[in-house]
Amino acid sequence: SVLASKNKSPIILINDNLNKSTKDFVSTNKSNFKNVTIFGGEAVVKEPTISSLFGAFRSGETRSDTKEVAAERWDRSYLKDYHIELPDSGKLDIEYDINNFTRFDLIVLDIKNNEIIKKSYNYLKNNKSIHDNYNDIRLPKGKYIVRVHAFNMDGTYTIKAKYTQEGEGFEKENNNDIKTANVIEPNKSIIGSIHNYNDVDYYKFTLNEKGSLKINLKHNQYGRYGFKVSLLDENNKSISQFISGGEDINSYSNKLRLPKGTYFVKIECEKWNDEPLQYELNLVYDIEGENYESEPNDYIQDANYIKCNKEYIGNIQSRDDRDYYKINLNSDSKITINFKHDEGYEKWIIYLYDKDNNPIRRFKSYGYEINKDFNPIELEAGEYYVSVEGRDSLDYTINVKREAPDKSDDENKRVRRR
Incomplete structure (x- = not known):
């Protein structure tokens, strides 16, 4: 690290008896390097990194690299980092061909080495060839690393990367919270x-x-x-x-x-x-206007106020949903609840409550009953509530029809006291 700092350049250590592919790479690309020191080791073999090998992309541009990898030792792996830069947010599409590796990893990392994506191929047979891609990787503006990690270093790979700048109408990362x-x-x-x-x-x-x-x-x-x-x-x-x-x-x-x-x-x-x-x-x-349900109205204290003899449209948007409506009767009245909906497979249950949430009457509307008047009930002047629940998300229409009570008919008299 002291030497690297002094030289202000990368240091690569290599054993002269090992890793012919790395020496060939350095020889072929030596014009791209400056003040490089070479060293050796027994762990992962990492080829010299050229910070601008893929470099800064232009929108629509594709860049590629092909490598033939060979090694004299089978207990070692090959690792190469391609440094790229995206001038603006957009998507990265990666296409690749691999041949004759027992294992192959394609990894994309941010500049802090946080893994963004990883695609692995394990237990590959000899001379196995794979053509694949990893597309639609949406990334913000910045620098990234495309990493190739191969095992059984007697194979070849080709990797292509294409960057497409995206504007309005496309997701912009990062948007993870x-x-x-x-x-x-x-x-x-x-x-x-x-x-x-x-x-x-x-x-x-x-x-x-x-x-x-x-x-x-x-x-x-x-x-x-x-x-x-x-x-x-x-x-x-x-x-x-x-x-x-x-x-x-x-x-x-x-x-x-x-x-x-x-x-x-x-x-x-x-x-x-x-x-x-x-x-x-x-x-x-x-x-939607005033004749539509307004959520939240799941509890009596949040009930929508509705007028008698007027239709209102609502729906049960989940199994936990319940719709409450409030009506005021300024005089004794006979009410009939009308309930409409398109034909469905589920049922709705409609309750009538007094002002203290005590149930007065319970009604049912099945999926095939697309327009139903429930039995009328006579009520004393006051405040009442109607609730709707069910398991069908279809729109329904509810209308609390009101008329004067028929008090002359004792048999039908149903005035409920508050």
Whole structure:
């Protein structure tokens, strides 16, 4: 280290009786080096590093290198670092061919030697040839190392790297936590990728008015791999999540009714993967008016106030969701709850409560009952609540129809006291 500091140049130690490929490399590329000292050792063989071998890329540029690796000892390995520099955020695509190695590792590291991706091939047979790629590695501007690590050093490899600068409409790393989330807009697609099983992508968006939201995720068919997609509030609390499996190439979340505010989408791999998984994210958002349910309304104290004889549209967005509505009767009344929905396979349960949350009546609407009037009930003037729960995320329409009580008919009289 003292000598390296004094010479202000790299030092390579090598035994003259070992590693012919390294000596040939130095001889071939000696014009690229300055004041190099060579030394030897018994552990990993590392070829001299040229800091600009791949150097600074231009967008769309491909650079490659081919090496024939040979060694007299089989208990040693070959390691080579290619230093590259990306002038702006974008994606890196790596294509490679390998032949006659018992093991081969392709690794990309940041400048601090933190591993970004690693692709390994183990227990390869003699003369085994592999052509493969590791694409869609999205990286921020900076310097990186593409590392090749080979075992049974009697083989050849070719490696190609292509850099593509990406602008609006593409994920920008690093966005691995809520603080570094990419800012996106509803109804505009963005393309991103999970480049290994540790990668997590966060996106931040704002709704200026209440409305309905569906999270749409498209991707190629990935077989056993897939994505886990979560919607979070501004305090990082989960609102909803869904799995987009490898076969689910065009997935949607349930319809989510949200108040205005700031939210986050979190995307991660659903199963361990050692290949990049590219996706396209879109937030399908529609502004909704006063005749639509407003979340959160899961508890009686958060109930939406509704008027009698007017239709309101809502939906059950998860199995834990329950929708509360509040009505005020300024006089004794007979009410009939009308409940509509498209044909489905599940059922809804509707409750009528008094002002103290005591149940008065329970109703059911099955999937085939697309337009149903429940039995009327007479109520005294006052404050009441209606709740809806179920397992179907279809939109429903609810209308509390009100008329004067039929007090002349003692048989139908059902005035409930507060």
